[in-house]
Amino acid sequence: MKIYSAAQIYEAINTTIEKNNITSNDLMEFAGTQIFNWFHMRMQGAQVPIHIYSGIGNNGGLGLVLGRQLLHHGYNVHVYVVNFSDKRTKDFLTNYDRIKEFKVWPRLLSSGEDFPEMQKEDIIVDAIFGIGLNRETSDWVKTLIKYINASEAYTVSLDVPSGLYPNHAPEDKEAVIKSNYTLTGQAPKLSFFLPETGIYMQQWEAIDVGLDQEYLQTTDTEVQLIDKHEVLPLYIPREKYAHKGTYGHSMIMGGSFGKMGAVTLASSACLRVGTGLITAYIPECGYNILQTSLPEAMVICDEGEKHISKIKHAIDPIIIGMGVGMGTDAITVKALKAFLKTNKNPLIIDADALNILATNKIMLKSVPAKSILTPHPKELERLIGKWSDDFDKLEKAKVFAKEYDIVLIIKGANTITIYDNSLYLNNTGNPGMATAGSGDVLTGMLTGLLAQGYDPITGSIFGVYLHGKAGDIALTGLGYQALTASDIVAHIGDAYLDLFKQPEEPQQEEA
DSSP: EOOHHHHHHHHHHHHHHHHHHHHHHHHHHHHHHHHHHHHHHHHHTOOOOOEEEOOOSHHHHHHHHHHHHHHTTTEEEEEEEEOSOOOOOOOHHHHHHHGGGOOOOOOOOEEOOOOOOOTTSSSEEEEEEOOOOSSSSHHHHHHHHHHHHHOOEEEEEEEEEEOOOOSSSSSSTTTTTTTEEEEESSSSSSSSSSHHHHEEEEEEEEOOOOOOHHHHHHOOOOOEEOOOOHHGOOOOOOTTTGGGGEEEEEEEEOTTTHHHHHHHHHHHHHHHOOOSEEEEEEEEGGGHHHHOOTSSSEEESSOOOSSSSOOSOOOSSEEEETTTTTOOOOOHHHHHHHHHHOSSSSSEOHHHHHEEEEEEEGGGGOOOOOOEEEOOHHHHHHHHOSSHHHHHHHHHHHHHHHHHHOOEEEEETOOOOOTTEEEEEEOOGGGOSSTOOOOOOOHHHHHHHHHHOOOHHHHHOOOOOOOOHHHHHTTTTGGGGGHHHHHHHHTHHHHHHOOOOOOOOOOOOOO
């Protein structure tokens, strides 16, 4: 799913108006009707008090359209206009006049006035600001937002929770509506998926607000949301007459004394995702562990007993995933530096290998183009430096990925894959995956996919999706706290099967 910028949304609105020879208010009426239909289908005329807080721009106008249609169908509606400026948009004024036709005069809220009384059982519609917010709100509006949040009433935001900016985090974290449900126009916004801003909404749903489909389909976006629909075309099927050599020879390189579990998890995940052959390159201390815990894997031991000290092997794997459990011992740093100078093939680089690169940045120049780096937030900070907010983080990450021509996977909720200024937000996964070894599993999966012929970009997008889906399926019957990395590995096969699972059709009652 494409995620459009604020500028692209405005361009889509203008294109729709021009192509269809309609007014902006016609488009607002259509959007408001769609939102009304959403409410009406769920409420079925229930007389729960609905408090609509409308701003004085087009988002407020949309709130007034919704309020008028709810009133027309007999709902218990209270409408307030948040009077934060002397300027009003034309469509707001049009709908302000139209709602008065129902003998309803919206209450004007201004600085210094008492706010309306509400109960926690009521419903609030937040239509104060939209994506056009570009400056900090006034103190009294901040106080109103805090008042709304404190009410604990179920809050539905139109387009975005009021107080969120389209391109940076809010200055005052208390001056943003905490939305239970956000009804967003046409497509979700980038802020829905970032740690600093995603916390302001529990759920979101994209509503078709009538924007021109040709524009939406032909316009390229910098950001895409990745779900089953996007990854299914990337799948490479198995051939009937293939053999293990067809699906590549992978190598997982890492481990140190006390950290051999990381290599075991990564190697196991590499096999589960479909690699034909797997070799673990480890220090001597891990030999018995790997041969016992994963009989399908071949093992090559480094000269070092407890740490990798001199990377040397006679095989030629298609792809190497490295860094899991490796440690940052000085002798390992030296071995990695020497290896990077001779290796020419793309790598999957994770964990301690990333930490070594972060403290020896000159080594980044030796990382082959199209290699995949998979940092969690702290590892990313060591690589690119501190950031002011999540939007700044993404800009710095794009510059870093572009400079070294690498695929950068920022792990976390809605793991983000970055390459060539494009962002791919993953829509699978859950909080239970914030557990030891989860990243090692991802490294193994990425290694196994590239060994089978996936290119670094599609392999990253597909691998991150499968990783999250395996975690989602594994969650059944466990709960977040009990999920382990081994559970994720065990359900990789189920994640593959889910790609081809058809939604169940509703059963018809017998006559």
